[in-house]
Amino acid sequence: MNNKTKTAIKLDRRQFLKISALATTSGALMGTSENRSPIKITNKCQRMDQKNTIFSRQLWDYEFVKRIESSIDRASMEALEKVKGWTPLDQALDAAAWALDHKFASGSEGGQPHSQAYEWDEPVRRKKVEFQNPKDASRKIKKAARYLGADLVGISPYDPLWTYSLLIKENFESEPGSDGKPEFEHFVPEFPFEPKSVVSIAVEMDYETMALSPSSLESAATGLGYSRMCSVGYSVATFIRALGYRAFANGNDVSLSIPYAVAAGLGELGRHGMLITPEYGPRVRLVKVFTELELKPDNPKAFGAWEFCKNCKRCADACPSQAIPTGEPTLEGKTISNNPGVLKWYIDPEKCIQFWRENGTDCANCITACPFNKPPMWHHQLSAGIVALPVAPIHTIMAKMDKFFGFGDVNDRRANAAFWEKD
DSSP, X not given: OOHHHHHHHXXXXXXXXXXXXHHHGGGGOOOOOGGGOSSOBOTTOOOOBGGGSTTTGGGTOHHHHHHHHHTOOHHHHHHHTTSTTSSHHHHHHHHHHHHHHHHHSTTGGGTOOOOGGGOSOOOOOSSOOXXXXXXXXXXXXXXXXXXXXXXXXXXXXXXXXXXXXXXXXXXXXXXXXXXXXXXXXXXXXXXXXXXXEEEEEEEEOOHHHHTTOSSHHHHHHHHHHHHHHHHHHHHHHHHHHHTTOOEEEESSSSBOSHHHHHHTTSXXXXXXXXXXXXXXXXXXXXXXXXXXXXXXOOOOOOOSHHHHHHHOOHHXXXXXXXXXXXXXXXXXXXXXXXXXXXXXXXOOHHHHHHHHHHHTSOOOHXXXXXXXXXXXXXXXXXXXXXXXXXXXXXXXXXXXXHHHTTTTOOOOHHHHHHGGGOO
């Protein structure tokens, strides 16, 4: 390997982590425990080693990194800076949106544990505040979470199945070795307390800028979502600690998010591998708070998204890398970054990541194209009610009508160009 390639990989490592985390966290998602979820799970589903997630493989799977790097056309990427949506002005907004996450949760979007906002062992008030019962505690925790910035909040029991069996953390302070490989730790997660409850929090991402996918402006919406995860998650964990109970927030860093969100009743798993909520569709980011406080759990809620996804393939059609399957749900994925054993649609995270790298920034075409990704208009609320009907022809017609009326369009250069002209 020549020095130019080594330097490119070294310089791109943080960006690679960011891109990998955003694009393909869903490649690792598995569902939730069988007694709490409408998703079918088999005994083959086991705790996942974090090093096999697509965003951690760049620390050790060097052949994979070289393959992805070799697909990048540097000249094309430089040319993109002249295109509306990728200009220095657009990229500056992107950097600003990510700033809080990068300052206080650095690396967590790529799975790196122990960032400032997501530390496990923060100070706790000595005297505990007593609640009437777990139901009373849940009600007050939820109220505080909404006040502190959560758009959606639900509660489920802690399930060790969704914590990574081993964590992997890069030493960003050290230089890569002579072979260009970064230094990292691979260790068992040992929390300072035994979690009992998980508070799942969803924060909405901006509808208009998400619709500008795939561009730096869409990345700004995603980055702002991650910065809000950092803010809200840390605030809710601090609130619980101030009540005298140990707690810490985590995003992509120690556990899977969608299984807990499904168990907490926030939504269903979609064809694109993401959570679909009734309120915002997949246009949310998720953060969890683990706590020793015993809380009354919510129940999972099926509102028709899974059945709708069986017949709607808009996300798959909109995917530029063809990483989203068009067939039936299965129990097996295609790469080591898919954890088998759950009946679902397994995306191909390697294809997804390759496009993100070639595109030079994030891609959210699948979120934008999803018919559940809608602003709160009356006819969309009416459609949400119809979705609950398990009738395949209706779902197919609705997906086509959604596209006919201009919702979910992607690659809209004209809309990107108009962004800075609007007041």
